[in-house]
Amino acid sequence: MFEIREDRFRRREMADRLKIAFATAASGGLGLGAAWLAAGTTGATIYAGAAFYALFKERRISAKTREIYTNGSFLINQFEEVAENAGRMAEKVKIKPPPVFYSEHLMTPDNACTDGVNVIMGLNYAQNPTALETLTTLAHEIGHIKNRDSERNHILHAFELATYNSATVLLIGSFAAGPEEMRPILGFVWAMPVLGIGHHLLQKTVRKLQEFRADRLGVRISNCPLDMAMDLYNSPSTYPNSESCTLLQKFIRPHPPDSHRIKAIVQICKRVPDPVSGP
Numbered sequence: 630m631f632e633i634r635e636d637r638f639r640r641r642e643m644a645d646r647l648k649i650a651f652a653t654a655a656s657g658g659l660g661l662g663a664a665w666l667a668a669g670t671t672g673a674t675i676y677a678g679a680a681f682y683a684l685f686k687e688r689r690i691s692a693k694t695r696e697i698y699t700n701g702s703f704l705i706n707q708f709e710e711v712a713e714n715a716g717r718m719a720e721k722v723k724i725k726p727p728p729v730f731y732s733e734h735l736m737t738p739d740n741a742c743t744d745g746v747n748v749i750m751g752l753n754y755a756q757n758p759t760a761l762e763t764l765t766t767l768a769h770e771i772g773h774i775k776n777r778d779s780e781r782n783h784i785l786h787a788f789e790l791a792t793y794n795s796a797t798v799l800l801i802g803s804f805a806a807g808p809e810e811m812r813p814i815l816g817f818v819w820a821m822p823v824l825g826i827g828h829h830l831l832q833k834t835v836r837k838l839q840e841f842r843a844d845r846l847g848v849r850i851s852n853c854p855l856d857m858a859m860d861l862y863n864s865p866s867t868y869p870n871s872e873s874c875t876l877l878q879k880f881i882r883p884h885p886p887d888s889h890r891i892k893a894i895v896q897i898c899k900r901v902p903d904p905v906s907g908p
């Protein structure tokens with residue numbers, strides 16, 4: 630069974646546009662107004678130029694996503710067992726069954742992700758569609774969909790754009806004020822890295838909580854805590870454990886290390902003596 634659902638891509642594209650519009654209105658409006666107040670028409674014009682460029686870039690990324698979705702490299706619901714499992718688990722948490730895609734565009738063939746509507750799995754999962762590892766990975770992604778993690782990340786992204794735009798306004802304002810008024814430039818110089826690091830830490834904390842929460846929900850709806858732990862243990866992940874990483878690598882990676890997730894899942898096993906007939 631090989632099916633490409635054109636209507637789904639259209640709906641997804643519309644949803645993407647709405648999110649971009651929201652991010653643009655929140656950050657662009659704030660930035661444009663502040664640029665005009667700080668540096669008059671010139672500031673507002675420079676700002677509008679930068680905003681249009683950013684929007685153009687976003688649109689190109691959106692077009693690229695559409696291309697990936699429609700050029701056939703994604704196979705939707707190719708395996709009946711996987712589609713059935715997805716439907717059954719989605720029903721348990723009362724969400725619409727997510728279409729399952731297989732893609733060669735993920736970081737590794739053992740990766741899987743979700744955009745909040747669809748589940749996208751690496752090609753290794755297509756080789757083993759009935760394996761329990763495939764089931765538990767699917768359960769984890771369904772956990773993300775149920776928890777509305779993609780939506781939360783979009784809001785965080787819009788918030789990030791808004792903070793950067795405000796910092797840019799500081800810089801424009803300082804140029805307009807002239808060379809004798811250097812304070813805003815100095816403010817900009819230290820504000821940017823502080824904002825960047827602060828936002829990264831916020832995102833990292835949120836992502837970490839999201840992963841643990843999706844694991845917990847995944848264990849509940851798949852009833853296979855040990856297989857979920859084994860999948861994390863067996864697949865050559867991009868972030869296996871925290872001991873093998875430098876401090877900088879630990880800081881950069883948004884995901885928690887697999888070893889921490891395995892520990893958390895094992896804790897769930899201890900609370901559920903018989904996972905097969907568990908809750």
Ligand SMILES: [Zn+2]
Nearest residue numbers: 769773840843
């Ligand atoms: Zn995840």
